[in-house]
Amino acid sequence: MTQALYRKYRPKGWDAVVGQDHVVQTLTNSIKADRVGHAYLFAGPRGTGKTTVARLLAKAVNCLNEDPAQRPDNTCRNCEAVNENRFMDMIEIDAASNNGVDDIRDLREKINFSPSQGKYKVYVVDEVHMLSGGAFNALLKTLEEPPPHAIFVLATTEIHKIPATVLSRCQRHEFRRVPVDEIVANLKHIVAEEKLSADDEALILIARQSAGGMRDAQSLLDQLSSTGTKITLALAQTVLGTATSKTVLDIIGSILDHQPARGLETIHRALDSGADPRSLARQIVEYLRGLMLIQMGNIDQVEATREVKQQMDEHAKSFNTSEVLRMMKIFNNAAVDLRGGWQPSLSIELALAEVLDSPTESPQVAAPRQTLPKLALTQQAVSKIEAKNEASASDDKSIISASDITNSWKHLAASLPKSQANLSALLNSVKMIDVQGKTLVLGLASDVLVSKIDKPDQIEAIKKMIKDNFNVELSVRCIVTNAKGKVPANVAQDGMVAAAIHHGGEIVDM
Numbered sequence: 001m002t003q004a005l006y007r008k009y010r011p012k013g014w015d016a017v018v019g020q021d022h023v024v025q026t027l028t029n030s031i032k033a034d035r036v037g038h039a040y041l042f043a044g045p046r047g048t049g050k051t052t053v054a055r056l057l058a059k060a061v062n063c064l065n066e067d068p069a070q071r072p073d074n075t076c077r078n079c080e081a082v083n084e085n086r087f088m089d090m091i092e093i094d095a096a097s098n099n100g101v102d103d104i105r106d107l108r109e110k111i112n113f114s115p116s117q118g119k120y121k122v123y124v125v126d127e128v129h130m131l132s133g134g135a136f137n138a139l140l141k142t143l144e145e146p147p148p149h150a151i152f153v154l155a156t157t158e159i160h161k162i163p164a165t166v167l168s169r170c171q172r173h174e175f176r177r178v179p180v181d182e183i184v185a186n187l188k189h190i191v192a193e194e195k196l197s198a199d200d201e202a203l204i205l206i207a208r209q210s211a212g213g214m215r216d217a218q219s220l221l222d223q224l225s226s227t228g229t230k231i232t233l234a235l236a237q238t239v240l241g242t243a244t245s246k247t248v249l250d251i252i253g254s255i256l257d258h259q260p261a262r263g264l265e266t267i268h269r270a271l272d273s274g275a276d277p278r279s280l281a282r283q284i285v286e287y288l289r290g291l292m293l294i295q296m297g298n299i300d301q302v303e304a305t306r307e308v309k310q311q312m313d314e315h316a317k318s319f320n321t322s323e324v325l326r327m328m329k330i331f332n333n334a335a336v337d338l339r340g341g342w343q344p345s346l347s348i349e350l351a352l353a354e355v356l357d358s359p360t361e362s363p364q365v366a367a368p369r370q371t372l373p374k375l376a377l378t379q380q381a382v383s384k385i386e387a388k389n390e391a392s393a394s395d396d397k398s399i400i401s402a403s404d405i406t407n408s409w410k411h412l413a414a415s416l417p418k419s420q421a422n423l424s425a426l427l428n429s430v431k432m433i434d435v436q437g438k439t440l441v442l443g444l445a446s447d448v449l450v451s452k453i454d455k456p457d458q459i460e461a462i463k464k465m466i467k468d469n470f471n472v473e474l475s476v477r478c479i480v481t482n483a484k485g486k487v488p489a490n491v492a493q494d495g496m497v498a499a500a501i502h503h504g505g506e507i508v509d510m
């Protein structure tokens with residue numbers, strides 16, 4: 001079998017280590033100055049270079065090159081031995097499988113023997129957080145008085161599990177997730193060396209998917225290159241399961257054309273052939289996110305094949321941003337909805353029904369809404385509404401009419417500075433605006449949205465926006481509402497009044 005890419009391309013010198021400049025800088029300085037410590041702790045996510053750098057350190061301190069700045073030179077016999085995995089004085093211990101007191105005692109006995117090939121014995125203890133309490137204590141004794149020829153490198157992905165007593169004895173280095181562009185550059189280098197052929201877009205997708213882990217990125221490249229064909233974005237998407245499926249396009253198309261039957265049929269067909277309803281909902285959300293990015297002028301950030309991008313571009317023109325946001329919210333709820341347990345397709349079917357149930361549509365499309373369990377108000381919302389009801393209707397004399405605010409709401413949201421784009425998007429998702437006394441009540445579709453908007457600095461910004469534009473001081477309250485327009489939140493959401501409102505009725509008096 002051929003060697004895995006991530007083994008083959010393990011950096012042999014400091015300059016090949018990517019994205020960990022701060023660590024490399026400190027270590028190479030101490031090598032040059034011949035001031036190497038005796039205990040290091042390397043912390044950071046998987047596959048970001050901890051073991052790699054530990055090996056480089058072991059190689060550098062044992063390198064026979066006379067010029068410390070050249071170490072490791074990869075040419076002396078010690079460097080060669082490390083590179084060929086036959087260097088006796090570098091000892092790698094996997095704490096996950098040797099986590100007991102006896103293992104550490106054993107290590108402590110051996111550590112006193114002087115190195116056999118090099119100048120230093122370097123112990124690399126991987127996954128050190130897996131050591132038992134007793135083993136940590138035993139290790140601590142060694143760290144307190146290491147023999148002069150010993151260097152410890154403890155590596156961990158979970159630094160919070162390392163006892164403070166151990167931390168305080170070590171020189172600590174934090175490894176970071178490698179940025180996407182640096183991963184891409186590294187993959188390009190490998191592609192060239194291996195005489196592979198790959199599209200840049202595919203490499204970017206791989207890099208994004210690996211969340212900063214270089215090993216993961218290299219393994220994915222390995223996996224894709226094993227197909228023996230050119231690594232295109234389409235191939236990468238298929239293998240990584242991020243392709244925009246025809247199903248998603250069909251569902252969006254059915255929404256656009258107001259064809260619930262076609263939409264449901266598409267969903268059923270996908271589920272029958274084994275698709276997972278929640279991941280289908282996630283894919284739809286991802287796609288809608290792409291539409292939003294396009295609408296905001298960020299088409300570059302959209303990962304899709306040219307054909308899909310073209311289709312997205314059209315869809316982006318057909319919906320407005322608040323519609324896209326609304327659909328995203330609804331399908332996102334379906335993606336995280338656990339209630340579908342007994343009937344897994346229910347959440348996504350309901351989501352489709354809810355999306356299609358918009359005020360501009362015909363009654364028969366709106367009908368399924370009555371049965372939507374999503375209409376049930378959360379407990380949190382109910383208590384907020386009850387609190388509201390305690391203030392009696394009499395002080396509902398408002399100092400500004402809600403319709404004034406409602407009418408200019410879109411304009412207000414759009415006029416916020418760029419730095420408040422987030423708030424602006426949230427304001428666009430407000431479903432209900434009311435003024436009760438001196439309080440501006442904003443209704444949002446979910447707890448999540450309420451918690452996103454209900455933050456002191458944002459509430460201040462909203463107050464300021466109202467003050468600046470209407471010259472009135474209002475306090476702001478955010479509530480969960482499923483109602484459209486001005487359906488008062490204190491109406492039982494599953495009762496007859498609600499049903500009437502959902503069929504287009506209007507409350508004229510309370």
Ligand SMILES: Nc1ncnc2c1ncn2[C@@H]1O[C@H](COP(=O)(O)OP(=O)(O)OP(=O)(O)O)[C@@H](O)[C@H]1O
Pocket residue numbers: 005006007009010011016017018019020044045046047048049050051052053126155156157178214215216218
């Ligand atoms: N910073 C990096 N620069 C270049 N290549 C890297 C880097 N980090 C990881 N790699 C690649 O990934 C492989 C695995 O890296 P390494 O074993 O050093 O990760 P690690 O941080 O020790 O991961 P783990 O926590 O899983 O032990 C290396 O052989 C190398 O090919």
Ligand SMILES: [Mg+2]
Pocket residue numbers: 050051052126155
């Ligand atoms: Mg490692």
Ligand SMILES: [Zn+2]
Pocket residue numbers: 062063064065071072073074075076077078079080
């Ligand atoms: Zn050397």
